[in-house]
Amino acid sequence: MKRARGGRETQSIILVGVVTFLIVLLGMLTKGRLLGLDSLQSIAFQLPLLGILTLAQMTPMLTGGIDLSIIATANLCGVIAAIGMTRSGLPIGVAVILGLALALLFAILKGFLIAWVSVPAIIATLGLMIFIRGVSLVLTRGYVIAGFPGSFLFLGNGTLFGIPMPFVVFFLCALFLYLLLTRTRFGTYVYLLGSNPTATLFAGVNNAAVLFKTYLLSSFLAGIAGLVMISRFNAAQADYGESYLLLTVLACVLGGIDPGGGFGRLPGVVVSIIVLQVVATGFNLLGLSSHLASALWGLILLGVIAINRMIGEGEA
Amino acid sequence: MLGRIAGRTEVYLAGVLIVLSVVLFILNPKFLTAENLFDVLRNNSFLGIVALGELVVLVSGGIDVSFTAIATVAQYVMGVIITKYMVESVFFAFLIPIPIGIALGAFNAFLVNRTRVHPVIITISNLNVFYGLLMVVSKGRWIYGFPGPFRDFARLKVLTLISEKGVDYGLSIFTVAWFFIAFATWVVLRYLPIGRKVYALGGNSEAARRAGFDIFRIQLFVYCYIGFLSGIAGFVHAALNQMIQPNAIVGRELDVLAAAILGGASVFGGAGSPLGVVLGVLFIAFIKNGLILMKASAYWHQVIMGLIIVLAATLSAYQQSLERKRRRWV
Amino acid sequence: MIEEKAILSLSRITKRYGGVVALQNVDFSVLRGEVHGLVGENGSGKSTLVKIATGVVQPDPGAEIVVEGKKxxxxxxxxxxxxxxxxxxxxLSLFPNLSVAENIFAHEYIERGRxxxxxxxxxxxxxxxxxxxGVDIDPRAVVGRLSFADQQLVAICRAIASEAKLIILDEPTASLTFREVQRLFGFIRELKAQDIAFVFISHRLxxxxxxxxRVTVLRDGVKxxxxxxxxLTKARLSFFMTGKEIVAQSRTFPLDGPKEILRVERLTRRGEYxxxxxxxxxxxxxxxxxxxGSGRTEVALTLFGLNPPDSGKIFLDGxxxxxxxxxxxxxxxxxxxxxxxxxxxxxxxxPVADNIVITILDTLVERSGLLRPAKKLSIAEKAIGNFGIKAxxxxxxxxxxxxxxxxxxxxSRWILTAPRVLILDTPTHGVDVAAKESxxxxxxxxxKDRGIGILLISDEEHEVLQVCHRILVMKEGRIVREYVPSEVTEEVLRKEIVG
Known part of the structure; x- marks a missing residue:
């Protein structure tokens, strides 16, 4: 029996084309510096933060939801771990686990509201975003907590066989999520439920449990991102990286995730994260502002959507 | 007649507001002084105006998160023009941001209609595009030192009273503008065919198409309307603060969304009213003001705001599930 | 000439989509104040004809459309x-968030000058x-809160309000209870007396x-x-539709030493059964x-664990x-x-594959805790082969x-779970005759082969007569009669249900 190839592949193909074009263009503009070892290293240090956060956003979007609370969760995890390591003088491991545990504690509330009370994800996570950020603010009183033990800084700044640690963490997260989505029951249910939750319910899928796990997973990945972030900055604060929130949604859609749920795969998302980071780094090398980069990200997304639409019309 | 203007959500919210006011009054009698209330109303007029625009978009089944960038672009262009040419006419200054807002809104509508991609994605992209380009062009410079009339205008009051300390206070022109816009929005949504079409589109887009409604025209209307109000709100914001910082407004998208949702606007379209949204904004404003009066640490504001949104959403979800239970699958 | 009384008259209608002929040289006319039935299998061209009659689709050249004598x-x-x-x-295409009155007059919002x-x-x-x-519905009520039957009446009133002379009802009774159908027919007769014509499209002969x-029958795009x-009789009509004589011949097989699997005792759920x-x-x-609306689906959902009963007992294997x-x-x-x-x-x-294996994913998990995609596909392919699914x-x-x-x-998804009891809720609804047979x-x-006990919910008498060992008749939440197919005819069964 033959296998069908979905038309949804086209988006990934377009994306790869855009990436190649951008890399060549920026490579020429920067006289090859973009592809030099230095800038590759800097990309590998910077990409993972947006990358892991985007991975956290991906599963909720596949179920047809969204998680606006990931940045707040990342910061909370970072703040708790930071307080643990500095003020309380806890061992690094304990502080890190404490941070992740608190992230998951709020995730339980979030998952409960969405899965069992059926609060629309966008509202539940909006409320929790503000709430969790508030908790971090109360804990830090708005100050920056800085000065972590050297061994903890390795997570954000060290290298393993020449590969930056953050990138290693990102790679492991991506691999974990990839296996979860493609090779487990949970992953299969996520896609099916994202397409039609009534049908999965009638087929005996425990929808609520799948949704609950989805939001637990997003908080867990957000927590990891928070740890990488504070290690990289050697500082923790209640409202770091808030501009990343909309970018994660953008990266997911650019990578082929259908915001209605049910479609989109991890490799596409990874490629889209790379596009965004390469553009940012290239612009950085050219001495252009990060704002121009963000404008360009928007334009790239709109461009991909428009091309997609034209191809779609051509087929129909 | 009351049922005509106020639905269930509005009545609940009004009740909650009254209880809240009484509690705040008991905790700190200063809350219910005219001076304080006028101040709260004035300071929230920006939020109140854009929330009304968001309401119209939400009712149509869409969403717009780019309005903060639109308001910023509109007020910035205005700021550049009036400071560069020292424009003395406030009225002329007021006219600058409006067409900019409408044009950017039309761009949103065009993309939403043509690409048929979820509007949240389109407007996130445009938020980045509008704001990014503005920051590039403006290099993030602040604008201040507005012409004299512009400064005087911001102090304009419809009703002026003198406090015991001899400071004059009163009902700000911006508060009046906010309430007037709320009333106008109510008239548009309730009594103009285009307003009814907005509700119809949000209720069942396929039926709207079959009924022969021009979907693009409705979308054009709603996104231009929020663009239009963003333009006005940009003016109000600049006048209230007497300076323009390009990064002052962007980032408040979700606050506005929260106010609209608290006020009963549905993220799925088809429901919501201007009165509800005004009450939603007031609710948030009262809580913030109450916390300030109680000298609660500012860090608690967000904790409480977040809790309120979660609580309100939980209640409404619970209510809906009760209603669903009566019908179930059959 | 009869055509002069016609509201709508379509002549020589042909419509090709690419190489496929949807309609071929069809004539169709509806007279003032008549109810005109339109029947045919899926794909017979009914919906294309409706689309042409409402201007959504243009017929191929050579056709003639006359409305009230005007070409x-x-x-x-x-x-x-x-x-x-x-x-x-x-x-229905209604706006659930708007009032009844507004739904009825929504078209007026398009007119300029208002x-x-x-x-x-x-x-x-x-x-x-x-x-x-003579409908008693508050014009200020929100449409989404009305029952489906009332919503349907609102949709009909909407047509009347814009001065409809011909109302095409597409499967109007598909979601109505028996009483609601009778009520709808009452309203249709009332409007017919007011000279409004109807085209009534239904699978329920x-x-x-x-x-x-009058009834027009389409088959494979030809009238x-x-x-x-x-x-007409029901049998003739169904012969015209399918071109086959349907012999409601019992195909049941004897049960040897029947062993009880499922027993239900005095099951009750308030307001349902x-x-x-x-x-x-x-x-x-x-x-x-x-x-x-007789409670049949509600009982099925209870047996499937989705609709807990207020009282009564369910026994499986005693x-x-x-x-x-x-x-x-x-x-x-x-x-x-x-x-x-x-x-x-x-x-x-x-994908088809995921829809098939959804019930048995846990059996595909390997010792590593991961699923093997190849196994999933091979199981799905086997099921597709075994059950003759054309995909x-x-x-x-x-x-x-x-x-x-x-x-x-x-x-097939349920067969893979090796069930003891299978509940089928109107499984042949909206399915062609040939597919029904299979x-x-x-x-x-x-x-027969697997010994699965099957509860077949149906609205078609010939269906239960053909395949069932016993037939339970359910009405208004109660089981009123039990029959054995050999001792009952379609007519008797029909009367039992309707009467």
């Missing part, structure tokens, strides 16, 4: 609307329109014969004929027939069971093919399959 060179949806030709779609909406005026006129057919004055009601008791044996096919969820029921060996295939049954946009590919979306094949996908075949084999 219309090019009918557009706008023109059709203003000529008084309206469709009430199966989904500045302000006068609510009082609109509600008054709505009351008038509702009064014309009894209803078509009851309400129509078989237009017949006065008096010349009461005192329901029956037993189901190994390899038995038990028919449960009754009009929609042991009492209580299901807390449908997962509980599935673990006990119960499968359920839901009534609404498109929404409840299938994840339409996802373009294992990973093609289920949407690309025909209705009958889609239903087989749902069936679904019957499948059901018979499941019972």
């Amino acid at each position: 219309i060179p090019r009918l557009t949806p706008y023109l059709a609307f203003h000529l008084g030709i309206h469709v009430v779609h199966q989904d 500045r302000f909406v006068s609510w009082q005026d609109m509600e008054g006129r709505a009351r008038e329109v509702l009064g014309r057919i 009894d209803e078509v014969l009851e309400i129509s004055d 078989v004929g237009t017949f006065p009601k008096e010349e 009461a005192d329901v008791s029956f037993t189901l044996h190994e390899g038995e096919i038990l028919g449960l027939i009754g009009p929609r 042991k009492e069971v209580r299901f807390r969820s449908n997962r509980d029921a599935i673990r006990h060996g119960i499968g359920y093919v839901p009534e609404n295939r498109l929404i409840q049954g299938l994840v339409l946009d996802q 373009p590919a294992v990973d093609a979306p289920v949407r690309s399959l025909s209705g009958g094949n889609q239903q087989k996908v749902v069936l 679904i019957y075949e499948m059901i018979l084999n499941l019972a």
Whole structure:
């Protein structure tokens, strides 16, 4: 029996084309510096933060939801771990686990509201975003907590066989999520439920449990991102990286995730994260502002959507 | 007649507001002084105006998160023009941001209609595009030192009273503008065919198409309307603060969304009213003001705001599930 | 000439889509104040004909469209609307968030020059329109809160309000209870007396014969004929539709030493059903027939763990069971093919393979804790082969399959769980005759070869007579009679249900 190839592949193909074009263009503009070892290293240090956060956003979007609370969760995890390591003088491991545990504690509330009370994800996570950020603010009183033990800084700044640690963490997260989505029951249910939750319910899928796990997973990945972030900055604060929130949604859609749920795969998302980071780094090398980069990200997304639409019309 | 203007959500919210006011009054009698209330109303007029625009978009089944960038672009262009040419006419200054807002809104509508991609994605992209380009062009410079009339205008009051300390206070022109816009929005949504079409589109887009409604025209209307109000709100914001910082407004998208949702606007379209949204904004404003009066640490504001949104959403979800239970699958 | 009395007259209608002929040289006319039945199998061209009559689709050159004696060179949806030709779609196309009055007059919002909406005026006129057919619905009520039957009346009133002369009802009775159907027929007769014509499209031939004055039959895009009601019987009509004589021949097989699997005792759920008791044996096919709204689906959902009963007991293999969820029921060996295939049954946009293996994913998990994709595909391919599912590919979306094949996908997913009891809720609804036969075949084999006890919910008398061992008749929440197919005829059964 033959296998069908979905038309949804086209988006990934377009994306790869855009990436190649951008890399060549920026490579020429920067006289090859973009592809030099230095800038590759800097990309590998910077990409993972947006990358892991985007991975956290991906599963909720596949179920047809969204998680606006990931940045707040990342910061909370970072703040708790930071307080643990500095003020309380806890061992690094304990502080890190404490941070992740608190992230998951709020995730339980979030998952409960969405899965069992059926609060629309966008509202539940909006409320929790503000709430969790508030908790971090109360804990830090708005100050920056800085000065972590050297061994903890390795997570954000060290290298393993020449590969930056953050990138290693990102790679492991991506691999974990990839296996979860493609090779487990949970992953299969996520896609099916994202397409039609009534049908999965009638087929005996425990929808609520799948949704609950989805939001637990997003908080867990957000927590990891928070740890990488504070290690990289050697500082923790209640409202770091808030501009990343909309970018994660953008990266997911650019990578082929259908915001209605049910479609989109991890490799596409990874490629889209790379596009965004390469553009940012290239612009950085050219001495252009990060704002121009963000404008360009928007334009790239709109461009991909428009091309997609034209191809779609051509087929129909 | 009351049922005509106020639905269930509005009545609940009004009740909650009254209880809240009484509690705040008991905790700190200063809350219910005219001076304080006028101040709260004035300071929230920006939020109140854009929330009304968001309401119209939400009712149509869409969403717009780019309005903060639109308001910023509109007020910035205005700021550049009036400071560069020292424009003395406030009225002329007021006219600058409006067409900019409408044009950017039309761009949103065009993309939403043509690409048929979820509007949240389109407007996130445009938020980045509008704001990014503005920051590039403006290099993030602040604008201040507005012409004299512009400064005087911001102090304009419809009703002026003198406090015991001899400071004059009163009902700000911006508060009046906010309430007037709320009333106008109510008239548009309730009594103009285009307003009814907005509700119809949000209720069942396929039926709207079959009924022969021009979907693009409705979308054009709603996104231009929020663009239009963003333009006005940009003016109000600049006048209230007497300076323009390009990064002052962007980032408040979700606050506005929260106010609209608290006020009963549905993220799925088809429901919501201007009165509800005004009450939603007031609710948030009262809580913030109450916390300030109680000298609660500012860090608690967000904790409480977040809790309120979660609580309100939980209640409404619970209510809906009760209603669903009566019908179930059959 | 009869044509002079015609509201709408379509002549020599041909429509090709690419190489496929949807309609070939069809003539169709509707007279003033008549109810004209339009029947045919899926794909016979009914919907294309409706689209042409309402201007949504243009016929191929050579056709002629005449509305009230005037030749219309090019009918557009706008023109059709203003000529008084309206469709009430199966989904009604109402605005659930708006009031009854507003739904009725929504079309007026398009007209230019209307500045302000006068609510009082609109509600008054709505009351008038509702009064014309004697419907008692508050014009200020929100449409989404009304029952489906009332919503349907609102949709009909909307057509009347814009001066409809011809209202096309597309499967109007599909979601109505028996009483609601009778009420709808009352309103149709009332409007007919006011000179409004109807085209009545339905799969339910009894209803078509009851309400129509004339019936047009389409088959494979060709008109078989237009017949006065008096010349038709249900059997003739179905012969015209399919070109085959349907012999309601019993195909049941004897049960040897029947062993009880499922027993239900005095099951009751307030407002839905009461005192329901029956037993189901190994390899038995038990028919449960009754009009929609009789409580049949509610009982099925209870047995599937989704609709807990207020009182009564369920026994499986002699042991009492209580299901807390449908997962509980599935673990006990119960499968359920839901009534609404498109929404409840299938994840339409996802691959055939995933839709098949969804119930048995846990058996595909390897020792590593991971699924093996190849195993999933091979199981799906085997099921596709075994049950004769015609699919373009294992990973093609289920949407690309025909209705009958889609239903087989749902069936095969439950067969893979090796169930003891299978509940089928109107499994042949909206499925072609040929596909129906192969679904019957499948059901018979499941019972005979695997000993699965099958509860078949149906609204078609010939269906239960053909495949069931016993037939339970359900009415208004209660089981009123039990029959054995050999001792009852279609007519008797029909009377029992309707009467």
